[in-house]
Amino acid sequence: MANALPYDALLLYSFGGPNEPADVVPFLRNVTAGKGIPDSRLEEVGEHYYGFGGKSPINEQNLALKAALEAELASRGIDLPVVWGNRNWAPYTDDAITELESIGARRAVALVTSAYSSYSGCRQYREDLAVVLDKRGQLDETGSTGVQFDKIRSYFNHPGFVQANVDAIVEAFGDLAAKGGDASAARLMFVTHSIPDTMEAASRISGATYSAQHLDVGAEIAVRVGRELGREVDWELSYCSRSGPPSQPWLEPDVNDLLTERAGEGLRDVVLSPIGFVSDHMEVAYDLDTEAMETATELGMNAVRAGTVGTRAPFVEGLVDLLLERAAIARGEDVDERAVGSLPAFRSVCAPGCCLRRDAEPTGVPALCSGDLYS
């Protein structure tokens, strides 16, 4: 039986999303509080949700991931309860901590549903834990005085995440051929969430910037896909879901712009792979399946979208491996931190000043799971 000690619970910690139309505006208010996103953008994003009946798929997807993790833990004989919580919708962080307390948990390991390291994918989760503990009167200068939290490292370059993406992409090349596309000429276009250039710059303190993490794992995934397809696969990285004022630079190229440019050069066949996301939530359902697919169709391209890692077995098994790795580190044991590509495994305990919103500009908000609460 594998050993998850010193942990007595796993917190599956996610973004959250609305379950019905009445949730949409309050959800968007939670997400954007104090972030300077123009009202016009919020109305537009609200429409994306209303177009899907006011319901994001993300909550059901997280429940499916929770069930898959529970099954994998059980199959390895690991007795570790899984508690689900979100930053921006129910069950909220506070609800999750209350549930952890009610089952007697004292030291939990947090798994965030974001594979990459940046303010949005790392520090913001760590800040929200600290802020909620503080509101509950459970934070002092040494950290949590209630349930203790450690975090599983950013896992974009863990072999489980990589293999699940490779499998999904190989299947998508098959789907393209089945649809009458030319899979032997198709290009692989990765897609991830754009972030402001300032957030990108600040993310370098984790070892490689957000975009560099994607480029590194993208190269590795493309080589592995090429091996399975028996040919070299051309690939490139694009971005989606930009927000903020137009004057503020965000990572580019946008996926729609890149499709347009490549179609102009004669590219006809493309597989889109959303490696920036772990499930087919609204950013995928709207920005890719609706908007980017429409662009591709207008351009006369054959496009298919590869699945996200979701509950694929290599991904879920990899997450449990990561959990056991984190537990061994917490016990002070020597562990082999597995990573593929040219970057090393990312840190389990974030560096001071890691993943700020902007470079050298402390948010003034405490954050757990790094050496020091305020850096």
Ligand SMILES: CC1=C(CCC(=O)O)c2cc3nc(cc4[nH]c(cc5[nH]c(cc1n2)c(C)c5CCC(=O)O)c(CCC(=O)O)c4C)C(CCC(=O)O)=C3C
């Ligand atoms: C890097 C990244 C990920 C990937 C990592 C991860 O998965 O965590 C991600 C995921 C998600 N983003 C999501 C939704 C939204 N993100 C927004 C706004 C923003 N995202 C940002 C970054 C990211 N976001 C940023 C820099 C902003 C600007 C505001 C700010 O600086 O914080 C807004 C506001 C309106 C808009 O501007 O679009 C919404 C509604 C959902 C839920 C989808 C659903 O409901 O199914 C998910 C999973």
Ligand SMILES: [Fe+2]
């Ligand atoms: Fe987002």
